[in-house]
Structure formats: C-alpha cells, structure tokens
Amino acid sequence: MPIRIMIAEDERLAREELIYLLQQEADVELLPYATNGRELLDMVDEHQPDVVFLDMKMPELEGDQAARMLAARKQQPLIVFCTAYEEFAVNAFKLHAVDYLLKPTEPKRLEETLQRIRERLSKPKAEPTHTKRSKLLVEENNRLVVIDPATIVYAVREERFVQIHTQTDTYTTRMTLTQLAQKLHGYDFFRTHKSYLVNLQYVKELEPWFNGAYNLILKGEQRLRVPVSRTSVKDLLKRLEE
Structure with missing residues (x-):
C-alpha cells in the first residue's frame, strides 16, 4: 500500500x-x-x-x-x-x-x-480501549473545548457539522455522530435516529408519533422532542427498561 x-x-x-x-x-x-x-x-x-x-x-x-x-x-x-x-x-x-x-x-x-x-x-495498531472518559475534548472553530460527558443532553447532525447540546451550552464540531458515540462509550447514550444521539439520563417521556415512530421528550421546561426512528424503537425500549 x-x-x-x-x-x-x-x-x-x-x-x-x-x-x-x-x-x-x-x-x-x-x-x-x-x-x-x-x-x-x-x-x-x-x-x-x-x-x-x-x-x-x-x-x-x-x-x-x-x-x-x-x-x-x-x-x-x-x-x-x-x-x-x-x-x-x-x-x-x-x-x-x-x-x-x-x-x-x-x-x-x-x-x-x-x-x-x-x-x-x-506496526499493528493497538486495539482501542473502551474506558469511560471523564472529559471529552471537542474541536470547535480554532479552539479545543473540554466538556463533561455527563452534562451532554443530546447531539444532532446539521449538514456537515454536529451540534452538541449540554445543560448550559451548545458546541459545533466537525466530529461525526459515530465518532462522538465512540468517545462517549460507557455513558448512557443511544442513537435514536441517524441524526440524533441522546443521553438517556435526560429522557422524561416516550410518546407515539406516526407510522410506528416515536418522539422522546427530554427533561426541562422546554420539553424538547427528539425523533426516534421505527427501526430504533425496540432497542430503545430495552435500554430504557435496564
């Protein structure tokens, strides 16, 4: 090669x-x-x-x-x-x-x-370790931001970027949702939709939408809704019952 x-x-x-x-x-x-x-x-x-x-x-x-x-x-x-x-x-x-x-x-x-x-x-690449991170390093514009993973409520893909929403702030990064999910291994995150990654610790309700799809309602006064694809519903219910 x-x-x-x-x-x-x-x-x-x-x-x-x-x-x-x-x-x-x-x-x-x-x-x-x-x-x-x-x-x-x-x-x-x-x-x-x-x-x-x-x-x-x-x-x-x-x-x-x-x-x-x-x-x-x-x-x-x-x-x-x-x-x-x-x-x-x-x-x-x-x-x-x-x-x-x-x-x-x-x-x-x-x-x-x-x-x-x-x-x-x-040299063969070392196998990745899946230790739970206490801090997440995120590239945003010309700076590196340190985030406590436990404060992340959800992340959403917006065209070529991913927006990470914490309890207090929003960060925009070029990291993909898949890369973000890998970095958050060990925390209670779930890919509800191809464009959404949600911290299940912030889920309040699950409501039917249409055609077998659902919405997650997140904790907080805004009652934010996050879509759940039909293909993800079954696995999500299992995770919520754990």
Whole structure:
C-alpha cells in the first residue's frame, strides 16, 4: 500500500521542493496540498492522509495548533513538522510528531524521516480501549473545548457539522455522530435516529408519533422532542427498561 502524504506549506518554493523529493519515492502517493492550517483540517477530513508534512508557521492556524486539533480526532495522521528553526524541534516531539525536518529539506534527512514513517505504519495498531472518559475534548472553530460527558443532553447532525447540546451550552464540531458515540462509550447514550444521539439520563417521556415512530421528550421546561426512528424503537425500549 502506498503512503498517502499531504503537505501543508504556504511557501511556494519550500512546497515545490518537498513535492519534488517525495515524487522520487516509489511508495509515496501525494495528495492535494494545503496552504494554511484551516484548509488543512478540512482537507484531512476529505482525503484521510497517512502522514502530514506540516509547516510550523502558517496563516490562519499555525502548525502546532493544527496538530493539536488533528490529535483530538479519531482518524489522526502521523505528523512531520517542517521548520526553518531548529529550536522548534523540542515542540515537535512534545506534540508526538514522528519527526521534524529543517528547511531547506536535505534528501538524506528526508529519507531517514520516510524510513521512520514506514516503520511506524508497519506496526499493528493497538486495539482501542473502551474506558469511560471523564472529559471529552471537542474541536470547535480554532479552539479545543473540554466538556463533561455527563452534562451532554443530546447531539444532532446539521449538514456537515454536529451540534452538541449540554445543560448550559451548545458546541459545533466537525466530529461525526459515530465518532462522538465512540468517545462517549460507557455513558448512557443511544442513537435514536441517524441524526440524533441522546443521553438517556435526560429522557422524561416516550410518546407515539406516526407510522410506528416515536418522539422522546427530554427533561426541562422546554420539553424538547427528539425523533426516534421505527427501526430504533425496540432497542430503545430495552435500554430504557435496564
């Protein structure tokens, strides 16, 4: 399998130099490049690279900030930092980068980096652990927000985003509902509908709707209603009786 690599570099000459060197490698597949940190986050979602060669200094969102946000995602690529300043090397390893490269890129040094990448990708991935999280880290815009999972009432998919509604706040993230459900393993959440994930601790009533579907009425003065698909009703009733 080829190594799928994405470059995030705003300087044209540095970017073209790295592209040229990587094109010489038979086992490398180059993906479209990004020119700023925000663009990178969107493109990683779209192309799912194995590795990102990430410039430390970029417009909109700097490399270290983008790396922290990528680290909070379920599908996180390996990171190689590219920098003109050797003092950034310490920060690179603090962020668990697989390596760092000084500009201008030396072919021999790049080959060492690629060998590290090959070794890392060849190792079998550890089985995920399903410990109950005491905190949930959510990427929202250019920041990372820490949420207590027990305070989440429900989450709903809105086009390309997911809105997480807690007892007091609402957060918008690019995380999918499936990814969110996996992170909330151990808590009493249930996927009532393809677009809804609900904390069953906040359910007050279950009312018939039509054609075998139901609505959940949530606790609180607003009596918010959440749809329950016909295919989910049976499993939901079992969960509510546990």
